[in-house]
Amino acid sequence: MSPRASAMAPEDRRKAILDALIPLLVDKGGDITTKEIARAAGIAEGTIFRVFPDKATLLFAAAEEAINPAGGQEAFEEALAEADELRDRIVIAATRILERMRLTMAVMSACRPYLAAKFHEAHHSKSKQAPIGPPEFMLKAQRDLHERLTRLFEPYAEGLAVTPETAALALRSLTFGAARPELGLSPALTPEEIADLVLHGVLP
Missing domain, CATH: 1.10.10.60 (Homeodomain-like)
Incomplete structure (x- = not known):
């Protein structure tokens, strides 16, 4: 039963x-x-x-939750709460992003046929204009992540050579490019290497 x-x-x-x-x-x-x-x-x-209402809607919601979970900001702040040094906070952030990327790629791969069906349905709908580009939930996930990373750098703004927004972009770009086995790219960057590159670049 x-x-x-x-x-x-x-x-x-x-x-x-x-x-x-x-x-x-x-x-x-x-x-x-x-x-x-x-x-x-x-x-x-x-x-x-x-x-x-149906399985496609369920899996679409799973993809959205995987890439940008409810309560994500609170969980991010909690993870950073005990770290005072900027490098430590960057390592924590990079670790979390890499873990979320691996989960998201697995879920998106599983949901791909259903996401494609949703896009096809919207594309052929006569009641509204067809969407162009990624789904809104993916765009929102990127906006939310950028805001979180910007806030990570803001308390250290006076000691930075760039704005917190630019530092956030550098961290996000390095982390997203750090581990892409599906593209055959190796070796991967560790969170510690990402933090050192963000803070010190490639010069000794």
Whole structure:
């Protein structure tokens, strides 16, 4: 018998489903069934469809949560809370970005057919103009990350040779290019190497 869902606010139920789904996507890919998802979330299968109208919408939401999780800013600030030195804070930030990149790439790969279907549906919709470029949730994730990294540098602004915004861009660019095995690029940069390059460049 399927488990019976306990009373839960809609947003909490949505988060619980996505929290159970994302590790499944990483482990098994996008071919998992809603029955498997329900079992992992500890709910009845029908509960999924009271939150998400169809599987495509569910996996689209999983991709959005993977790249830019709810509560991401709070978690980022908590991770930095005990680090006072700028280098230590950069190492923590780079570590978190690299981990999030690996998770996002796995989830996006699993969800790719569903994301493509969503784009195709919007592209052929007669009720609104077809979107151009990446989905809005991907653009928002980049804006949010840039703001977080800018705030990381702001307390140290007087000692920087560039603005906090430029320092954030340098950190983001180095980290995004640090580990791209899907492009055959190696070796990868470690968070410590990223921090040293941001702070000191390539000169001795």
